[in-house]
Every structure is written in C-alpha cells, then in structure tokens.
Amino acid sequence: MALGATPGAVLRLVLTEGMKLVGWGIVLGFGGSLVLGRGLSHMLFGVGFADPPSLASASVTLTLVALAACYLPAVTATRIDPMNALRQN
DSSP states (O other): OTTSOOHHHHHHHHHHHHHHHHHHHHHHHHHHHHHHHHHHGGGSTTOOTTOHHHHHHHHHHHHHHHHHHHHHHHHHHHHSOHHHHHHOO
C-alpha cells in the first residue's frame, strides 16, 4: 500500500496466494485419501475407500476453514498504516 496498492488489491493478493496453497493441499489430500483409503476401508463400517460424500464434506470444511484463516490476516494487512510498516526493521 505504501507503493500505491489499494486495500482491495492487497486483500485479493493475500487471499489468492493463500488459497493457491489450499488448492494444492486439497488435490494432494484427495489423491492421498484414495491411495490410503483402500487400506483403511476395512476398519470403517459402511464407508468405502472412495466415499464421495465423506471426501466432499471434508474438502469443503477444510476449504472454508482455510479461507477464514487467510481472510483474517488479509484484513489485518489492509488496515496497517504503510508508514508504520516501512519503519519496522
């Protein structure tokens, strides 16, 4: 913001970068759950190794939590006075 960025641009930047990591985590976690799910499916009653409702609900829940975890620091970043940020070592 000290170089001319708007608060909306800073918010968008922080959210975009954070959610990119979340996207990769969801993709890798989905693949890992399919691989490891076969070995664990005999321990779970009534749940297959690739149970779509379970995978979807876990993905949506983790995405919403990660969005909240990215949003709070992003809002804080938009409220910081640029001169105070530049003075910090």
